[in-house]
Amino acid sequence: MVTITDIAKACGVSRATVSKALNGAPDISRETADRIRKTAADLGYHPNAAARALKMGRSYNIGVLFSDATGGGISHEYFSRILESVKAESERLGYDITFISQNIGRMSMDYYEHAKYRSCDGVVIASADFTAPEIRRLAASEIPTVTLDYSFDSCSSVISDNIRGMEALVRFVHAKGHRRLAFIHGEITSVTQKRLASFRRTCAALDIPVPGEYIRPAVYHDPRASGLATRELLALAERPTCIFYPDDLSFLGGMTELEKHGLSIPKDMSVVGYDGIPLSQVLRPRLTTYRQDAEQMGSEAARLLIEQIENPDTWLPRQITAEGQLLEGSTVSDIG
């Protein structure tokens, strides 16, 4: 490994001078600086992140938190796209990313401790149980933190606009003449609560009654659970005319169930999804759904975080809502 000492020797200067030259300090002569930089390049020098982190207390490393337990695993398209754009934007701005977890090996630490252990300059909480004390501890700590799809008032956050997204879907379906809307929802999280509340509120505003039996619990990204909920809805004395699914993937479970009953979409039953993953748009009929802009959310989160890291004095928490977009497929019939 080539270190500043090697460069110092090669150039016949002190290590201090090398360090300054490499970091563009103003008190080094033009020529010396150039000579040092050239030698560094020739020797293939690159700084040692550990030494730098130790000395400066800055690691240029940001932690990313996916608490898999909560069902928001990396392998779900929505989250993996967020991860990908957080990664891309962070790297563009000079930061690496490391996953933060609990229980690394046999030493147990919570998220906050793990982030400290790795000297993370900041943390992005992408998916987690935000009510858990370990998460709250991290969010309340001195480590700059940005949350996605949830907001603590002490942290910046990027929120997908679930309220408006759900409202747009309900209004669209209403405009097509539907008055019996069933809603299958995922695990109760703040996102779920927002969508459900928005669903109810919009229905109320449009004078659509929502019988209790039209609201069914299921699980995000679990076609089987939504298939089951679909079956229950179909068993009702008065069936809904349109079913809202927790997400696009879950809809596939419903699709199967509807086919089993010999019902065709949208002739016999209308459906809408949520997320707007690419898959939803290659299905036939194209799924009517609401697209969340995961890419934008990820890069926005990275930018917010790094801005805070680099300007701790002028920083104030900001909430950014990422607007989505209604994708008008062909799964809602016009029964007006």
Added chain:
Amino acid sequence: MVTITDIAKACGVSRATVSKALNGAPDISRETADRIRKTAADLGYHPNAAARALKMGRSYNIGVLFSDATGGGISHEYFSRILESVKAESERLGYDITFISQNIGRMSMDYYEHAKYRSCDGVVIASADFTAPEIRRLAASEIPTVTLDYSFDSCSSVISDNIRGMEALVRFVHAKGHRRLAFIHGEITSVTQKRLASFRRTCAALDIPVPGEYIRPAVYHDPRASGLATRELLALAERPTCIFYPDDLSFLGGMTELEKHGLSIPKDMSVVGYDGIPLSQVLRPRLTTYRQDAEQMGSEAARLLIEQIENPDTWLPRQITAEGQLLEGSTVSDIG
């Protein structure tokens, strides 16, 4: 931040003693060790990874390489599942993972340099252009490296058994009576070459002729490209009776195109996919495909790498092939 110095003061011993006690050195008395460990816990002590890495030359951090450019981005289900299991297994064994890339911020370094910069103990190359010089440099370096779906003879690797997988699919289709098989393939990579070679070889073994026009190029995970290829196949004077798609997701593009032509699956056209993602099994009809065990591959890769890191002396490169499994859906008609 609480350091060993704080503990040393609190316990009235030297820093060295604390360090030894905490690392379970054999030459510290039972009681002192216990006392020190208790104080450490009370004070909420956790080691500083940077200091430790600097001193020991070991970071307990492994680099993961996803060269997005090559189409193997994190957001493709196959890769995100590999990532997830690499992450889980690494954490279980006491290692964090950090993404390795080129051009971090404005300083440009190649993969090898990036890994050195972060003192990675080892690297998993999950998806990359293995012919690129930067990749070869990394693989040939002194940094322990494990590759997925490609093997350098100096590195351990975990390979999905594409040869056997494709053979299984061809034999299955053949047994159903099909003799006109079309093959749509992804970008030319070593994986693609293996599948294509296996396809051709198995067809030859079964006396199935493969006209050149039945082999069509497309792009992995791109339904549109496969849709196009499908259209070309349908335009042929003599249509195939079964189409092999590059992967399950790509099949969706073909599905759309077949529907446009009023062809139903599998009555008018049989199809098979590859990957066996969950989606393929909730579609109706269920897709006939070959499941790659991404979870096993990821955790196997992590284990191989860490084994090498921790036993550099006894280590020898190993190639592990991960067996998959034919998922017999209902998209291949019996025309025997």
Added chain:
DNA sequence: TTGTATGCGTTATCAT
């Protein structure tokens, strides 16, 4: 069994 001394690679302070 415990303590002393040293250095990992870097940056920052203060002299020169």
Added chain:
DNA sequence: ATGATAACGCATACAA
């Protein structure tokens, strides 16, 4: 404009 020196937190060879 440049250099000597200390310090970041930790682990280890060696001394006691």
